[in-house]
Amino acid sequence: MEFHKEIRLLAYSLIFIFISSSANAQRCDTYEYFKKHPVTNSLSNSRVTEATKPTRDTISNEVITIPVVIHVLYNNAAQNISDAQILSQLQSLNNDYRKFNTDAANTPRAFAPLAADARIVFCLAKIDASGKATTGIIHKYTSEQSWTADDGMKFSAQDGDNAWDSKRYLNIWVCNLFGRSLGYSSLPGSQADKDGVVIQFDAFGTTGTVTYPFNKGRTATHEIGHWLGLKHLWGDANCGDDGIADTPPQQNFNNGCPSFPHTTSCSINGNGDMFMNFMDFTDDACMNMFSKGQAMKMRSIFATGGARNTFLNSAVCDSNSVQHSAMPVEPAVTKMMISLFPNPAIKFINLESKNSSDLIGKTVKVCNIYGGVVISQLLLTQKTTITIQHLPVGVYFIKIGEGKENKTIRFVKE
Ligand SMILES: [Zn+2]
Incomplete structure (x- = not known):
């Protein structure tokens, strides 16, 4: 009886030591x-x-x-x-x-x-x-x-x-x-x-x-x-x-x-x-x-x-940024006829459209591949030059306009 009690005590103290150490x-x-x-x-x-x-x-x-x-x-x-x-x-x-x-x-x-x-x-x-x-x-x-x-x-x-x-x-x-x-x-x-x-x-x-x-x-x-x-x-x-x-x-x-x-x-x-x-x-x-x-x-x-x-x-929690920043191709459906040149570019890019409503009054955003907006600019003319000389070399996406009326163009900065 006494022996069992001791064993039990020993077991309890071992459990206690285990619990305390954990x-x-x-x-x-x-x-x-x-x-x-x-x-x-x-x-x-x-x-x-x-x-x-x-x-x-x-x-x-x-x-x-x-x-x-x-x-x-x-x-x-x-x-x-x-x-x-x-x-x-x-x-x-x-x-x-x-x-x-x-x-x-x-x-x-x-x-x-x-x-x-x-x-x-x-x-x-x-x-x-x-x-x-x-x-x-x-x-x-x-x-x-x-x-x-x-x-x-x-x-x-x-x-x-x-x-x-x-x-x-x-x-x-x-x-x-x-x-x-x-x-x-x-x-x-x-x-x-x-x-x-x-x-x-x-x-x-x-x-x-x-x-x-x-x-x-x-x-x-x-x-x-x-x-x-x-x-x-x-x-x-x-x-x-x-x-x-x-x-x-x-x-x-x-x-x-x-x-x-x-x-x-x-x-x-x-x-x-x-x-x-x-x-x-x-x-x-x-x-x-x-x-x-x-x-x-x-x-x-x-x-x-x-x-x-x-x-x-950091915009990496924004899944919208995945779509507009990481999409490797231009959206298939667009009525906007905008040209971007030169591409690749070093110091600047030009945006131009034959149709003035495509650009004037719209905001253009330049995004890096992480979806971060690195340039945002309101367009006031049919041909606009955007300076990109300060951007690191890499792939960027230009997004013009909002909602259904928008166009994304990929370009490379060298
Ligand atoms: Zn600490």
Whole structure:
């Protein structure tokens, strides 16, 4: 009897150790990654093309859309997560970054006035890097059984999958991380081909393979917070700070789910740690807010000169752009008789029509293969010259007019 009890006790303590160690899975390796891969200047180490050239500043209150490409790398069936699981992650990201998360109601009253709608949303890319239609999801078999936080998954040559242009896409690699580490992110300004976030396959989304207590999509919310320039609340130092005014200094990270208030010798007042913030290490069900200061910080990197400014130009979630930008042939039905010459062209192109109503009063748009509008001009004469000298070499599409009355012409800039 006594013996059985001991066995049972032993079994319980083993289960307890197992549960604690799984609950204490390394929440985030971003700081360790950052120490090994310090950030260089974001704009100097990547080629600035016309499509990625900053053209405008953020507009106050605009909802910023971030196109996402998901690279699912699997070595067995469980790791090959379903598209439904991926969509559940997109949904929870869009809830968390718009403060549409239902558990926002759980933010303690003391911190509730600081909780922010960051006005950032995420969409699956609809146009791939070559201008073709895509689902924004890649499922790829790999011979690697697990990966360390050392970027192998970001390179096809290492049996991972290459990043898509990180000036236009947020790359998310979903794979099996060694030791069930949950994820890590590059910081703004990182090397372009390593830029993005990596998430453990069973901590991604809210359905399918996700495992309690990391089953509400908050690993991605947290890692993308880093990708948008946020630090951990405790600044990765004892009683450190994250540089954000409205998040209190914190002694260290919090695990599990403390009860409010959780104060330490570093607390500046009785409210203690903001452990329900997405940038702590608490369980998914315990997190429910970004602060207003964090939202401002994240939005600031989209402003002119910011590391993610080019995303304001990214039209790769717009399927209409697939049709008008990537269509290799001119529309078959058109009554408009417009000629474009020379083609290929170096410095300028001419548009001319025998019928004045074809051009005059219409807007002409020059689009790159990603659907981004690089020139927009109102036509006032029957023959118009458009300067293209400043455009990078490549294929472009000229679109004249709107609705049924439009014509698309492809031309090559040399
Ligand atoms: Zn982190």
